[in-house]
Amino acid sequence: QKEVEQNSGPLSVPEGAIASLNCTYSDRVSQSFFWYRQYSGKSPELIMSIYSNGDKEDGRFTAQLNKASQYVSLLIRDSQPSDSATYLCAVRGSGGGADGLTFGKGTHLIIQP
Amino acid sequence: DADVTQTPRNRITKTGKRIMLECSQTKGHDRMYWYRQDPGLGLRLIYYSFDVKDINKGEISDGYSVSRQAQAKFSLSLESAIPNQTALYFCATSDQHGGHSYNEQFFGPGTRLTVL
Numbered sequence: 192q193k194e195v196e197q198n199s200g201p202l203s204v205p206e207g208a209i210a211s212l213n214c215t216y217s218d219r220v221s222q223s224f225f226w227y228r229q230y231s232g233k234s235p236e237l238i239m240s241i242y243s244n245g246d247k248e249d250g251r252f253t254a255q256l257n258k259a260s261q262y263v264s265l266l267i268r269d270s271q272p273s274d275s276a277t278y279l280c281a282v283r284g285s286g287g288g289a290d291g292l293t294f295g296k297g298t299h300l301i302i303q304p
Numbered sequence: 305d306a307d308v309t310q311t312p313r314n315r316i317t318k319t320g321k322r323i324m325l326e327c328s329q330t331k332g333h334d335r336m337y338w339y340r341q342d343p344g345l346g347l348r349l350i351y352y353s354f355d356v357k358d359i360n361k362g363e364i365s366d367g368y369s370v371s372r373q374a375q376a377k378f379s380l381s382l383e384s385a386i387p388n389q390t391a392l393y394f395c396a397t398s399d400q401h402g403g404h405s406y407n408e409q410f411f412g413p414g415t416r417l418t419v420l
Contacts, residue, residue: 223407234394234411235347279347283407291337291349291362292409 193218195282197295205303210267212298214280217261223283224256225292226265228276235279239265270302307331308412310395316418323382325415327395334400336378337409338362338370340391347394353378354400385419392416 194217204210212226223242227235241247241254241263253266263282267274277299281292308329317323327336338350339362349362351370359370367389371379382389395412 225408227411234414237408237410240408281347281409291339291352292347293349294347296344296346 193221193282193284193293195280195293195295197278197280197298199296200299201301202298203301203303204270206270206272208270210270210274210300210302212265212267212278212280212300214263214265214295215261216263216280216282216293218282218284218293219261221258221261221282221284224254224263225281225283226252226254226263227279227281227294228274229279229297230276267300272302272304275300275302308395308397308410310393310412310415312415313413314416316420317385318420319386321385321419323385323417325380325393325395325417327378327380327412329376329395329397329412331397331399331410332375333397333410334375335398336372337396337398338368338378338380339394339396340364340389341394341414342391350380350393382417382419385417387419390417390419 196215226239228238229235239254241256247254251268255264277297279297280295311326337352339347341347348364353359353372356372369381393415396409398409
């Protein structure tokens, strides 16, 4: 059974600070990793994807992957109130006929003005 | 115009009724998925399809069926709805071409289903 674990929060961060979101996964052969943002009552929106160990930056967002530790993180710099949402970590396995993503339950992030 | 659309957006029905949720996409993607989201349980995969001839069960397919009528259309049916199928249902698409980017999935707006 593939598992993706996230701290449910809420994680409260002051406006302008760095928000750090963490995720661990159980399937060692996982190949692809994603961060989605979901506002209450809305659909998940893809914000970052990462496939190789190390950091990937896109604007205010940085995804970090450490496959040896089975750990993925998302950093949000200069946090804004509009960043307040639930952040979902998702993992895709190695294939073998299975597709789709395994999601964590999400971390609720609150940016305090 | 939205790339992935779902109809209806909200539906209330009674136990035992047959329900169909529809998903259409204009992204030209080959792969389509159905997920459900429950509070405290996160998103779970119900069915996925690689093309019109390829349908696969996901983690929680019992009580559901699907139909891939065309590349752009993927329907989810509840043959006899029960209250624990009350959830938010999402359709998603991805592109099978182009290296790693084919893993990226894009979600529709969702259907909120309530079974009384």
